[in-house]
Structure formats: C-alpha cells, structure tokens
Amino acid sequence: MVRDEFDDGCDWDGGNVVPWGPIQCEQHEADRILPDPVDGLDFESPSIKSLNKENLSEFEALMLGEVSNDGSSEDELDIDTATTSSEDDTFFPFMDLPLEIRQQIYHWIHLMNPIRLTQFAPWYPIPVNRGYFVNAITAPSENDSNTPEASDETPRPTATRTAPILSPWRPYSCMPTSMLRVSKQIYYESRELPFRNNEFVFVNWFASGLWAARSFIRGLQSWQTQTMHYARLELLSRDLAGRYVDEWRELCGAWSEGLRGLRLKILSSGGGVGTGGGVSWVVAGSPQRGAPTAGVRDEEGKVEEWIENGLKQLKRLRCLEVELSAADWDDNTKLEWCRNLEEALNESKTEAEQHVRVCCVERARDL
Structure with missing residues (x-):
C-alpha cells in the first residue's frame, strides 16, 4: 500500500497500519502519542476468541496453517518432510546400528564370499575342496555285549554320528577387501571373522600337511594365527618324531592362544620322500602293515615330545578329533590309543581347568 491512500484518520507505524483512533500530532514524529490498540477490549467477553489451537474452527486452523487440506496436522507435516528429506539427501546410518546387528551383517557378508582356489596351470592339479565327514568310533554298550549274537571275543567298537564331534560344515570364505577399507572401525570389527x-x-x-600349515602361518601376522579357531590337518607319523617334531612344535606355538577345535589325521609313514623335506602322501600310497605309527608314551612311560611340547601348548583346545590310518590297527586299538592321548593331555590339569576331549573317528564310508 501507498501511504498517501490513507486519510488523516489512520496512522502509519513502521510499514504497518495502526487501528483508527484519536491521535495527538506533534511537530516531530518521535513525540507522537498513539493509543493502546487494545484499550477498551474486554477479553472475558464470550465474543472474544483466543487463538489457541483448541478453540480454532476448522476454517481458522486451515487459514493459520495448523492443518492441511487432507487433515494432517502441522507436526505430522514436519515429520513427513523431515523423513523424505532424510531419505533423499542422506545415507543409511549403518554405524548407528548396535554392534551385535553390525556383526550379524558382517557374518552374512563373510558367508557370501567363498574362497575359490586358483588354477595355476592346466596341468597342475589342486585338491578338491569339499566337505570331510567322519563318524565317531565308540565303545559298545553293556546291552550290546549281552545280545545272543555276541561272541566270547571282545566286542567290536561301533561308529556313530550321535557322538559329539566337530562340525564338518564350517565355511571356507573371506571378507571383501572393499569392505575392510571403508573405515578403521569396520576393519577392526570384521577382520577376525574369517579366522x-x-x-x-x-x-x-x-x-606333508605339516609343511603346508607352517608355510601358511609364516605369511600371517600374530593376531591372525592366534585368532584361528578351527583347523583340519593331515600328518604322517614321522612328522611327530625325530627332527620333524621341531616343526610340529612351531606350529602348535602359533596356534597356542586361539585354536579351539582340531581335526587331526595321522597316517602311517611309508614310501618315498616328497618335496619340502616331508614324506609325500601322493608318493607313499596307502598305509602299509608294519609301518611306524605315532606313540603316546615312550618305553619309560613318559609322554612323547610331540604331545608334551606340542599339543599341550594349545591352551584353548577343547575338542581333538583323531583319525588313525594304520593298516594293522583295528578299531579297539585306535580307541585305546585315543583314550591314552586324552589321559596324557589332561593329566597335569586341575579339576577347575578345561579338559580336552579326544574323539576317535573314521571317514564316513557312505558319503
């Protein structure tokens, strides 16, 4: 509006129209006395409405912007606007999730990235990566020995899958490098998961598998070797005696603080010498009768060095599965050997300490 459009019955104050009323004009604008615009109004009168939201009519609320045409309140409009803006302008707050949920996400990312062995050359064979299933050999129960079919001979141990053995379904997976490089926090939260x-x-x-294991851990850092919880290892019996026992001791030392479960296969030595200073199982062929086997105690009754200075270093070991491949050993002999090994591993432990459970197993024939 233009000021000149108003007559002398109104006044202009900072660009706003002041209600009509008596005024006293002085020579200077600063000395003017303006009437109180609310003089003479009775706020207790029922004809005067307060501008509280509770007293507004639907039309007045719409005009004041308290509600929209679809009936949504101003607060709901603000929430919807903020949500839409958050989805469009920002990213998902992954680091605001609880650590347990982030660990579950890391777990699924780990399972979705299986390790694929590289074929170095068409003529170079690589081991087939597949599940390795075993059955536990257990002693026959008393009821079995009283059956009519039982003979006077010592009952033969039976193989069963109901005995507590380590899972053969553990993954062979890795963590994507792109995820480990996102941030330091994500790196430290997820880096131990594969191990x-x-x-x-x-x-x-x-x-020998001992040579392969030692070559592998030498390329790892200490936190990686000490975080490895489960391993399956094939050995030749000569790897646990003589000059090779030092290599076995070195491997157990690397796993001393981390390994929980070990699946160990010990094969009777025989055949020629392969690369890397160990006997090649490919060259050796199947176990031969009379081949030397690993012992638990020497002639004087002392625990063998591969147990005393090797397996006993595995402070966190809870379950040890042993598969003995000896041509002239029956199941009773294998079961007794594993019992002696369990006794040797736990003889120096107190009742309060966690004891190692040794389970005698054999390869599942129907898988």
Whole structure:
C-alpha cells in the first residue's frame, strides 16, 4: 500500500497500519502519542476468541496453517518432510546400528564370499575342496555285549554320528577387501571373522600337511594365527618324531592362544620322500602293515615330545578329533590309543581347568 491512500484518520507505524483512533500530532514524529490498540477490549467477553489451537474452527486452523487440506496436522507435516528429506539427501546410518546387528551383517557378508582356489596351470592339479565327514568310533554298550549274537571275543567298537564331534560344515570364505577399507572401525570389527569361523585345511598334497600349515602361518601376522579357531590337518607319523617334531612344535606355538577345535589325521609313514623335506602322501600310497605309527608314551612311560611340547601348548583346545590310518590297527586299538592321548593331555590339569576331549573317528564310508 501507498501511504498517501490513507486519510488523516489512520496512522502509519513502521510499514504497518495502526487501528483508527484519536491521535495527538506533534511537530516531530518521535513525540507522537498513539493509543493502546487494545484499550477498551474486554477479553472475558464470550465474543472474544483466543487463538489457541483448541478453540480454532476448522476454517481458522486451515487459514493459520495448523492443518492441511487432507487433515494432517502441522507436526505430522514436519515429520513427513523431515523423513523424505532424510531419505533423499542422506545415507543409511549403518554405524548407528548396535554392534551385535553390525556383526550379524558382517557374518552374512563373510558367508557370501567363498574362497575359490586358483588354477595355476592346466596341468597342475589342486585338491578338491569339499566337505570331510567322519563318524565317531565308540565303545559298545553293556546291552550290546549281552545280545545272543555276541561272541566270547571282545566286542567290536561301533561308529556313530550321535557322538559329539566337530562340525564338518564350517565355511571356507573371506571378507571383501572393499569392505575392510571403508573405515578403521569396520576393519577392526570384521577382520577376525574369517579366522574365527573358517576351518583351515592342510592336507598331504605333494608334501606333508605339516609343511603346508607352517608355510601358511609364516605369511600371517600374530593376531591372525592366534585368532584361528578351527583347523583340519593331515600328518604322517614321522612328522611327530625325530627332527620333524621341531616343526610340529612351531606350529602348535602359533596356534597356542586361539585354536579351539582340531581335526587331526595321522597316517602311517611309508614310501618315498616328497618335496619340502616331508614324506609325500601322493608318493607313499596307502598305509602299509608294519609301518611306524605315532606313540603316546615312550618305553619309560613318559609322554612323547610331540604331545608334551606340542599339543599341550594349545591352551584353548577343547575338542581333538583323531583319525588313525594304520593298516594293522583295528578299531579297539585306535580307541585305546585315543583314550591314552586324552589321559596324557589332561593329566597335569586341575579339576577347575578345561579338559580336552579326544574323539576317535573314521571317514564316513557312505558319503
């Protein structure tokens, strides 16, 4: 509006129209006395409405912007606007999730990235990566010995899958490098996951599994070797005696603070010498009768060095599965050998300490 459009019955104050009323004009604008615009109004009168939201009519609320045409309140409009803006302008707050939920997400990312062995050359064979299933050999129960079919001979141990053995379904997976490089926090939260959950397998393939395991851990850092929880290892009996026992001791030392479960296969030595200083199982062929086997105690009754200075270093070991591949050993002999091994591992432990459970197993024939 233009000021000149108003007559002398109104006044202009800072660009706003002041209600009509008597005024006293002085020579200077600063000395003017303006009437109180609310003089003479009775706020208790029922004809005067307060501008509280509770007293507004639907039309007045719409005009004041308290509600929208669809009936939504101003607060609801603000929430919807903020949500839409958050979805469009920002990213998902992953780090605001609880640590347990982030760990579950890391777990699924780990399972979605299986390790694929590289074929170095068409003529170079690589071990087939597949599940390794075993059955536990258990002593026959008293009821079995009283059956009519039982003979006077010592009852033969039976193999069963109901005995508590380590899971053969552990993953062979890795964490994507792109995820580990997102931030330091994500790196430290997820870097140990493959070492804790994977089963690391070292088999006799052109050389002893002991040589393969030692070559692998030498390329790792200390926190990686001490975080490995599960391993499957094939050994030749000569790897646990003589000059090779030092290599076995070195491997157990690397796993001393981390390994929880170990699946150990011990094969009777025989055949020629393979690369890497160990006997090659590929060259050796099947176990031969009369081949030397690993012992638990020497002639004087002392625990063998591969147990005393090797397996006993595994302070967190809880379950040890032993598969004995000896041509002239029956199941009773294998079961007794494993019992002696369990006794040797736990003889120096107190009742309060966690004891190692040794389970005698054999390869599942129907898988």
